[in-house]
Amino acid sequence: MSFVFGVGRVAAAAAIVSCLGFTLVQAATPQITTQVKSRQDKLRDMGGALKAITDDLKKPKVDWDNVIIPNAQTIKDRSAYLLNWFPKGTGPETGVKTYALPAIWQKTADFERIGKAAQAEAIKLDQVANSRNQDALKAQAVALGKACKACHDDFRSKDYEKENEE
Numbered sequence: 001m002s003f004v005f006g007v008g009r010v011a012a013a014a015a016i017v018s019c020l021g022f023t024l025v026q027a028a029t030p031q032i033t034t035q036v037k038s039r040q041d042k043l044r045d046m047g048g049a050l051k052a053i054t055d056d057l058k059k060p061k062v063d064w065d066n067v068i069i070p071n072a073q074t075i076k077d078r079s080a081y082l083l084n085w086f087p088k089g090t091g092p093e094t095g096v097k098t099y100a101l102p103a104i105w106q107k108t109a110d111f112e113r114i115g116k117a118a119q120a121e122a123i124k125l126d127q128v129a130n131s132r133n134q135d136a137l138k139a140q141a142v143a144l145g146k147a148c149k150a151c152h153d154d155f156r157s158k159d160y161e162k163e164n165e166e
């Protein structure tokens, strides 16, 4: 009797677990996938904007109105929200394709400090763009690139470089 009871309990527990697993996956995946995809899109926009600026800087005279100022604005605006794009539960443990490393949620203070430093560099880039000083712009684009890289070095998977060769 106790044997039958034991089996029954195990079966019931297994049913509850598989049922929970099923509903959790069903409920969470589409939302998390959207969240991750949306942050990757916005990060890619920032990457594209910074590249547009550094490419333009290779020319003897940059195009302030059509290239530099609008792209600097994009980077400043996007980076202001950067730290909101990584809520807990949107890391690789979800099974969603992401280059975000678990370290983001383990060393949150470091992540936020580096994020805020990048935001400050993005604000400066926008100011320099509006000052229309090409030498200052060149220096600030380098400074910002370093600030982006500082975060990628610690918090973005190296698979990103492997899978997305420039």
Ligand code: HEC
Pocket: 036, 039, 040, 041, 043, 044, 045, 046, 047, 048, 050, 075, 079, 082, 097, 098, 099, 100, 101, 111, 112, 114, 115, 116, 118, 122, 144, 147, 148, 149, 151, 152, 155, 156
């Ligand atoms: C505070 C950390 C942090 C800062 C600062 C940061 N990034 Fe990232 N970035 C990440 C993480 C984490 C990912 C991976 C996101 C993912 O895959 O879910 C990423 C991904 C990217 C991607 C790849 C998007 C894709 O999937 O195609 C680009 C491009 C990018 N970042 C550009 C930039 C640029 C440009 C800057 C600076 C203006 C910057 N990032 C600043 C953390 C950061």
